[in-house]
Amino acid sequence: MSATTLPVHSTRDQRDARADRWFRYALGATVAFVLLALAGAALSMLWGGREALQSQGLAFFLSAEWNPVENRYGALAPIYGTVVTALIAMLLAVPVSFGIAVFLTEVAPRWMRGPVSAAIELLAGIPSIIYGMWGLFVLVPVMTAHVTPWLNDNLGTLPGLGILFQGPPLGIGVLTAGLVLAIMVVPFITSVMREVFLTVPTRLKESAYALGSTKWEVCWDIVLPYTRSAVIGGIFLGLGRALGETMAVAFVVGNSVRLTPSLLEPGTTIAALIANDFGEATETYRSALLLLGFVLFIVTFVVLSLARLMLARLARREGN
Template sequence: MTDQTLPLSAVQEQRIRRDTRADVWFRRLLFSAALLVLLVLVGAAASTLWGGRHAFMTFGLDFITSAEWDVGAEKFGALVPIYGTLMTSFIALLLAVPTAFGIALFLSEIAPPWLRGPVATAVELLAGIPSIIYGMWGLFVFGPFMAAYISPFINDYLGAIPVIGVLFQGPPLGIGMLTAGIILAIMILPFITSVMYEVFRSVPAQLKESAYALGSTTWEVCWDIVLPYTRSAVVGGAFLGLGRALGETMAVTFVLGNAHQFSLSLMMPSSSIASVIANEFNEAYTDLHRSSLIALGFLLFVVTFFVLLAARLMLSQLSRKAGN
């Protein structure tokens, strides 16, 4: 019995050619979409670098290391905004990640069905609140509460700790880097919680049921089964929240104090890169001032890029370890 290939009809050949052309154009379309993302990324970085060239050429490396920001004398340094941005984002991440982890574990593993729905809905509603509302609430409600109760306690007890006590010393103003960090933590909490909750739900039920059948407690199942299975996504969700915190503008502008004086204390007012740009860009009447603000935008782009790059490297390391 011989294998004979039947000849294709003209209609079939035309259909094959049409499908081939469609597949080629589909691949080109997807490639163009991916290339567009890279072009936008490079274009944004290049435009801010070009706009801030006057500041970089005038001040050089001192623009990054100097804490002086004097509009009248046209002396600008980015150290205070960079420090304020990094510290407030670090505080937000430090507070939000453990809280989001606990909420997500509670919703996925412990909460009864009648409670899981309302709490998950409340988390989604928090994510939908505009940032300016958080800023107004922080300025008019949380700030006075911070000044009256929390700041004096922190100053009296944490401020007396050797070495690190300098971070918690300061007058009870109610505004500053700590207040801004707490507001940012509340803002990024829903995003991190949503990511963690969804990935915790993706853990196969057979793995958890097998652990329970072997006598594991709920804590052991969460720590030894759920977390190792989803750790890459958990880290990714945390860095997603960090990226949101680094670029936040309006909420931080309300409660950070917008001061250009460098201070290690978290209780003192400071400024962030985004808040400085939002406050001063419309009033920048000299080319050097405007260029300095655009240069701040480039530095924020660079900081965010390296933070997300570190996240990608960490995720790749976790993926390799999981594969091994």
């Protein structure tokens, strides 16, 4: 019997080894495809922008002048607008997302958690153009009539930082774009925070409550440290979403390729400038827009790389 069963087991082992090897090759091929697609997209934009890079040189990245009539292109203004609108969005969205996530996991009654969580997740599925239209027809009039005059009168007179809040009551501008972006990224960050907060062992929280801790102390001293790495990852996920947003920003940012420190004046971002001008661009102008796309790729890559580096340092500090 052993003479007849050994070949059967040997054949099965060979078949399993062959299947495992092909499975490993298939997984490797998927990873290679993603890396090749990523590199191909970056290199194609860089190749398409070679004409603008040859004519402008490093001045393309350091100049704020954008004059298609004279073929002078500088990416500093759209880079500034991209970074500033994303930072405004994160400064507003992160505290709000943290509050919503804590409310859903620690404070809200059970009958409320499901519907509210579903509503927040549905917000993430709304097309960005809807956010842009809402910002243009609802948020901009509010900014024009109330927010911009108040900022001018109260914060615009501050020494130093007051220049950030001085500007005409147009309603459209960098600050408005940041507000719309904040509303857009809140569902993404909230969903991540809520899911990771639910992974905290119940015994840890109950032990803290038993020692007399308040809900705020439990959230700040128990829940947040336990999920710190995942929370930071969710924040940077929202930041990546804010950096690349196009249509919602194009509706409310003002689309002015001019470098100004004021948050109340019109500006632009890399994605909005490409979306607005690419259809009519020709020759060197199109090359400059493609090079801007490469710059956005690099900015996003740097931000996400910093996120990975920060998470790795946190993991080493925690002994993982």
